[in-house]
Amino acid sequence: MLLLLLLSVFNAVIASVAPRSDYHERLLLRPLPQSALLASFNFRSNETSTAFEQQNFRHFPRSLGQILQHAHTKELHLRFSWGRWDADSWGQMPWNGAREGGTGVELWAWVEAGNEEEAFARWLTLTNALSGLFCASLNFVDATNTVRPVMSFRPEGDHTNASRLHLLHGSLPHEVVCTENLTPFLKLLPCKGKAGISSLLSGHKLFDASWQTMSIDVRPVCEKGGECSVEIEQGVDMALDIERSKRPQDNPIPRPLPISEIACDTSKRYNSHDSCFPLATTADPAWSLQDIFGRPLKGACPLTDTSPDLGYSVCINVPQERNITVHPEGQYSESRSTSPELRCYKPPRNTDFDLHLPSQALPTPLTHPTPPLFASRSINGHGQERGSIRAVIRNPSPTSSIEFSYLESLPWFMKPYLHTLRARIVGSPEDPVKEMYYRPAVDRKRGTHLELHMLLPPSSTLILTYDFDKAILRYTEYPPDANRGFDAPPAVIRVLASSETMGREQDRKGIYVRTTSLLLPLPTPDFSMPYNVIILTSTVMALAFGNIFNLLVRRFVGFDEVAGRGGLVGILRAKIQRLK
């Protein structure tokens, strides 16, 4: 008790004399169509630049801060993603896609260095250190999957020395994201997943979601007075299927409900006690935080600001008519200040907090904003010799045309033929490609870097195709599951300008859309045959060489001119005879 009192007095003293460093966290819940739920966790903390350089870390995680200092990285964006965002059903991605990454691990950073080689060396230091910190195979990010994008990424922070900064981007589409990546992520948080909204995150539910992204963004922020600080923003976005998440952990197999619990369509002629056609449920399903996440929210994190108008860390975006019951009664506070459809709650400390939403049929569903672009990409062609990429990008807006950049970073064993690149807008003869940046691949040294700047008129679809050849690799370059194929990273599309946002201040984060990654089956040799191949080829070569050598070196004699004294003795005698 005394210890607690002393600690709280100490904390208060520190808070008053220490330079400003604050921590905010927020969970935004938004039900999506077809009984899905989007949960966006966002954790943000600041550290002044002076404190950062002196390594006085308070809320900023020391492990990450020291890595960034050692690798001279001024801005870092790291993403762990899995699943696919269904843009047709769910609309626009959270944060406009700025906090999403391609399947697997995606990392881009602005590294300060004097020249390209130094920047690359520091990039390798960064990836190796991050690989250890996050238990992810980021050490496999090397020259073959690193590119230097030209138009697809802009710094989000305020940099003083922009000429010495080099942007490098690496991706690992084959990397599987799982609990071993979530645990270090949570350890970077001040409350370490033990209190506040981070206590809801568990590997079982997060990696069971239809789509999830974990993001870490570190950037310098300078205010208009000169005081600069380093901001770290961590986020977890997930799109959960409510029915699937409610399945208890010990009984995960979906079983059909007993017929008595199903609402049957009684108008069907076969409706009886043992055959039932289920009615389409138009009501929103019932769920609670504990059901969905599998564990309760263990009270508020004490480090969130305690002033009365901050600390509303749990927000839910539902129509006004939706009933929500909050547990525990009375110890929370609710606010609807920003919008009637957004309710924010301030959970109490040291008590489990839960939100219950009963099943309810809503007259007006929530509107979801449409994304600026719909993009998909696939491989055409059959066989393991060649194929072609086909990307379909659609602009749904009837009024605004969109300019965007399309970045493809392909592995070196996909050899694209740029002279076969055809970009056409369906129904229009004009060429949508305004600018193209291309760096060809070199076998085993670097991959293809293709960036296109394109313009898409309103309500139109763009189809981009190009051919590529598939290379056959060396025996040791295939992974153990060689016949599965190799992964090609997703294409990154950044909306540069659209006619409706022309002139307005653009959000620094940018608007991004990513396609899915591609599975590329390559021709495989027979892995059981190295010795056999070597001896067979050597045999053929020896047969040919031996035959020709014999012909060239030996001389002809008549058949019966050589005295045929048989055997070894005869041969030796003949040789001695010749020497004489």
Added chain:
Amino acid sequence: MAIDRQKALIFGAAVAVRLLLFTTFPSLPNLLAGRVEVSTPVTSFKRLQEGLFLYKHNVSPYDGGVYYQAPLLLPLFSLLPDPSYFPFASNVLYTAVDSLGAYALMQIADSMQAVTPRLFKSSRKDLRWSSVAVAAGYLFNPFTVATCVARSTSALSTLFILVAIAKASQGAGITFVFALSIASYLSMHPILLFPPLLLLCYDVRASKAKSAPSASRFAVSHTAGLAAACGLLLYLSYLLTGSWEFLQSTYGVRLLLPDLTPNVGLWWYFFIEMFDSFREFFLGVFWLHVASYAPGLTLRLRKQPLFAAATLTGIFAIFTPYPSIADAALYLSLLPLFRHLFPLMRYSFLAAAAILYASFLGPAFYHLWIYAGSGNANFFYAITLVWSLGLSVIVGDSLYAALRDEFDVERPELRGKEVKRI
């Protein structure tokens, strides 16, 4: 004249067949250009188009790993309109290349160096086919037609090899050196043809002149000429591309084999299955093996240098890193010059059967491996082994026939009798 009419007929028919195939089947060139037996990474027309595209857009084609061919092809082909939209010009170019090659082959046949070189008069010298028949054998060989329709750049190096042999068999030293340097500039291995062709040129000069020219001066001057011509071509390429990085792509690819695309040769599967620590050793061994045939054949067949050169082209068809049916077509077209050796060959049926077998089953097994997925790489690899064995049987058998022919002149009493080699 009957000969001229025959010539016009043969050439006209060959040009007609090629242009007909180009125009009646517009997708046939791309289909054939995609077949591994016809086009290899260092001769593919699609990669040439990619290199042209990059060259026209001021990106160095050698910065990447797609274009592996010689730099001077780029300005040559950029004079033609874009082959994707207007292919007729490139079709005419390749038809012309084939016709010029056939004309060079006729010059070789007419020079009679195949049957009566300076130092050797074959006892069967009356058994020969006319030059028109030899040219027809080249023009209507299905391998040659396929290479032409696929527009593979090995047709160009075949042309320059044939021109080099033709000029050497006529004694025209400067043209011979220049043609051979272009051929080696395009694909590295024709440089190994220099020793036998130098001997051939010397023989022809000596038989035409009153007194034999000094051998050492002749050799030195022509070697220096070859070096100068190759150096000039490399320097022009350096000026064109702005740096020496094209050497890594054009010649480094053949030496170090980074691209392991399947072809009809023996190298690709061997180096796929090879572990990394032994790669350099075996690359050296394979190249040494190829290079070792040139001095051996030249020395032993000093009296028949044209036959040595022809046999060397056969060796190239089997043992170079990226062979295709074009190399086999070159060798099989040079063989009819030596009709007088055919009665002495012992395994012609076996070899012909093996070649036909491999030609038909090769595409089938490749399809099974790559497209149907029901076969694996070993099927196609076995076919490449049979193809190589078939060609090496022909090479060995013709070499035996040539040596037996020499022996028959040396010891006429043993003609037709069994002999032994000791």
